Amino acid sequence: MEIPFNKPYASEKELAYIAQAISAGHLSGDGEFARRCQRWLEDSLGSAKALLTHSCTAALEMAAILCELGTGDEVVMPAFTHPSTANSVVLRGSTPVFVDVRLDTLNLDETLVEDAITPRTKAIIAVHYAGVGCEMDLIMDIARRHKLLVVEDAAQGIMTRYNGRYLGTLGDIGALSFHETKNVLSGEGGAILINNPHYTERAAVIREKGTNRAAFFRGEIQRYEWVDIGSSYLPAEIVGAFLWAQLEQIFELTRRRREIWRRYHQGLEELELAGFLRRPVIPPSCDHNGHLYYLMMPDAKARSRLLAALRAREIFAPFHYVPLHSSPAGVRFGRTHGRLPNTEMAGECLLRLPIWIGIEAQLDYVIDEISSVVRP
Numbered sequence: 001m002e003i004p005f006n007k008p009y010a011s012e013k014e015l016a017y018i019a020q021a022i023s024a025g026h027l028s029g030d031g032e033f034a035r036r037c038q039r040w041l042e043d044s045l046g047s048a049k050a051l052l053t054h055s056c057t058a059a060l061e062m063a064a065i066l067c068e069l070g071t072g073d074e075v076v077m078p079a080f081t082h083p084s085t086a087n088s089v090v091l092r093g094s095t096p097v098f099v100d101v102r103l104d105t106l107n108l109d110e111t112l113v114e115d116a117i118t119p120r121t122k123a124i125i126a127v128h129y130a131g132v133g134c135e136m137d138l139i140m141d142i143a144r145r146h147k148l149l150v151v152e153d154a155a156q157g158i159m160t161r162y163n164g165r166y167l168g169t170l171g172d173i174g175a176l177s178f179h180e181t182k183n184v185l186s187g188e189g190g191a192i193l194i195n196n197p198h199y200t201e202r203a204a205v206i207r208e209k210g211t212n213r214a215a216f217f218r219g220e221i222q223r224y225e226w227v228d229i230g231s232s233y234l235p236a237e238i239v240g241a242f243l244w245a246q247l248e249q250i251f252e253l254t255r256r257r258r259e260i261w262r263r264y265h266q267g268l269e270e271l272e273l274a275g276f277l278r279r280p281v282i283p284p285s286c287d288h289n290g291h292l293y294y295l296m297m298p299d300a301k302a303r304s305r306l307l308a309a310l311r312a313r314e315i316f317a318p319f320h321y322v323p324l325h326s327s328p329a330g331v332r333f334g335r336t337h338g339r340l341p342n343t344e345m346a347g348e349c350l351l352r353l354p355i356w357i358g359i360e361a362q363l364d365y366v367i368d369e370i371s372s373v374v375r376p
Contacts, residue, residue, distance in 0.1 A: 184247060261293050
């Protein structure tokens with residue numbers, strides 16, 4: 001009985017909406033389905049402006065341009081994140097400054113941010129690991145006092161709140177992912193959330209290859225032309241059609257993923273109490289969306305043993321990021337501020353359990369197999 005780490009969910013609606021998009025004769029960006037998705041993100045999450053992109057990576061790259069990053073600038077971020085977070089900075093000629101993560105949530109350690117700020121610092125990127133919010137109140141306070149911008153990498157965080165507000169809407173700019181491994185998916189896809197209205201107009205220009213094409217289609221100008229740097233960050237309309245079908249089901253999909261997460265959490269409680277592993281932590285200021293369920297093993301040897309044993313049972317439970325500060329490109333392009341023991345521990349000891357809509361009937365088997373491996 002093979003249990004994959006991820007299995008993309010789709011209902012019958014996705015194909016029906018794609019067929020509608022094809023029949024409507026508009027397959028490039030910003031068709032009717034894309035506009036519905038963007039309005040939904042604005043109205044439901046509370047962002048001033050939402051724009052679909054072809055990936056969360058694209059949204060982060062747009063955010064870096066909007067922050068006007070350039071050669072010599074620095075951006076404070078965690079090293080326990082996807083390379084896209086740092087690449088968005090490096091592509092502008094700027095330097096990622098890596099700081100450690102918290103031991104409980106594996107999010108950026110807000111108590112280390114201020115000491116990492118220099119006269120060259122221009123922004124902070126807060127990565128909400130596993131769909132659990134960073135300590136945004138303190139991060140935003142630090143940013144205000146130092147006149148810095150805050151970008152939220154909320155790739156994993158849709159429908160998750162911090163102190164009652166949705167992730168991606170608390171900083172100046174937010175980035176979401178709709179990759180096939182995410183709670184709500186379109187195969188590849190993302191969105192940039194513009195929460196500071198100062199950046200709304202330029203974001204539309206950057207997204208449209210540096211042209212004022214959006215203003216032209218609104219009838220505000222007689223022709224559109226090249227006015228700024230940019231690229232083609234729009235997704236195709238069939239991507240928007242697929243995503244709209246997912247957004248229509250988002251509350252039910254989130255409920256089911258939270259239930260899977262809860263069953264893992266309850267089923268593995270005794271193993272944590274016995275000291276065999278550590279389960280995820282959700283701070284009182286946060287909720288979660290059931291995006292990831294991970295285990296922290298006591299050491300790298302214990303993780304390797306569990307990974308191998310689960311793979312032999314055809315349960316695919318991968319580890320996660322190789323910390324960026326120790327990766328070849330991280331050493332070349334970034335800078336580390338202080339020691340990063342929690343980051344290094346996560347890189348060596350963390351593994352993720354399968355979590356996808358439809359795995360419910362197999363959860364007890366996965367939990368039982370984990371227990372049989374880690375108990376002496």
